[in-house]
Amino acid sequence: MHKLVLLRHGESTWNLENRFTGWTDVDLTPTGVEQARAAGQWLKAAGFDFDAAYTSVLKRAIWTLWHALDGMDRTWLPVTADWHLNERHYGALQGLNKAETAREYGDAQVLAWRRSYDTPPPALEPGDARSERGDIRYARLSPEQIPLTECLKDTVERVLPYWDAEIAPAISSGRRLLIAAHGNSIRALVKYLDKVSDSDIVGLNIPNGIPLVYELDAELQPIRSYYLDEAAVAAARGGAAAQPAR
Numbered sequence: 167m168h169k170l171v172l173l174r175h176g177e178s179t180w181n182l183e184n185r186f187t188g189w190t191d192v193d194l195t196p197t198g199v200e201q202a203r204a205a206g207q208w209l210k211a212a213g214f215d216f217d218a219a220y221t222s223v224l225k226r227a228i229w230t231l232w233h234a235l236d237g238m239d240r241t242w243l244p245v246t247a248d249w250h251l252n253e254r255h256y257g258a259l260q261g262l263n264k265a266e267t268a269r270e271y272g273d274a275q276v277l278a279w280r281r282s283y284d285t286p287p288p289a290l291e292p293g294d295a296r297s298e299r300g301d302i303r304y305a306r307l308s309p310e311q312i313p314l315t316e317c318l319k320d321t322v323e324r325v326l327p328y329w330d331a332e333i334a335p336a337i338s339s340g341r342r343l344l345i346a347a348h349g350n351s352i353r354a355l356v357k358y359l360d361k362v363s364d365s366d367i368v369g370l371n372i373p374n375g376i377p378l379v380y381e382l383d384a385e386l387q388p389i390r391s392y393y394l395d396e397a398a399v400a401a402a403r404g405g406a407a408a409q410p411a412r
């Protein structure tokens with residue numbers, strides 16, 4: 167059996183300000199740093215260890231991975247940062263406040279932009295100052311590879327080739343992996359692994375900073391998955407929280 171751990175980044179400054187983030191490279195808040203460290207400590211306490219880690223090229227995920235690995239005393243592990251694991255690109259919504267946008271366009275429209283499988287938000291203009299096409303970290307990509315907007319379907323279509331080419335072979339070869347990524351790049355992986363339908367994926371949210379553990383069989387099909395939080399760690403150690411409440 168293989169174990170894979172997915173970790174959404176801790177709270178970011180734009181999570182706190184309730185702004186659409188996407189590929190914008192915002193930092194963690196102090197709460198986000200604490201969440202990341204706690205995630206590493208829970209993983210260590212529950213007996214998890216890793217051979218390698220993957221993350222996106224966005225610092226909220228990179229720092230989350232770093233603090234989680236520090237919490238496990240594993241900062242020396244090999245880390246691969248790759249743009250395929252970036253957050254879903256939020257197009258022309260990047261930077262806007264989510265509540266204000268809902269007031270302007272209506273809750274149903276904003277829910278479709280946020281959670282539907284195949285409704286992309288309005289696209290950025292290529293010359294928009296917010297576009298990442300001039301960002302040096304993507305210099306090796308062609309302009310067409312750098313999105314101007316994405317729906318979750320688009321995100322699935324860039325995450326899965328990376329899964330197939332890099333992550334799945336590493337897991338199959340016996341490597342224990344920790345992947346620190348984003349709400350929607352993780353939703354893309356969960357949709358694929360758990361075969362979630364296009365309609366059911368609308369209701370799936372990934373919390374900040376809580377390790378999501380997948381146990382996979384030899385064909386990398388999920389046997390079970392669960393969130394590793396404080397209570398789960400205590401249960402794994404047979405502590406008080408494992409006892410039924412009376």
Ligand SMILES: O=C(O)[C@@H](CO)OP(=O)(O)O
Pocket residue numbers: 181185186187188189253254256280349350
């Ligand atoms: O703003 C974003 O990029 C994402 C993650 O924070 O938001 P949402 O919850 O709308 O997918």
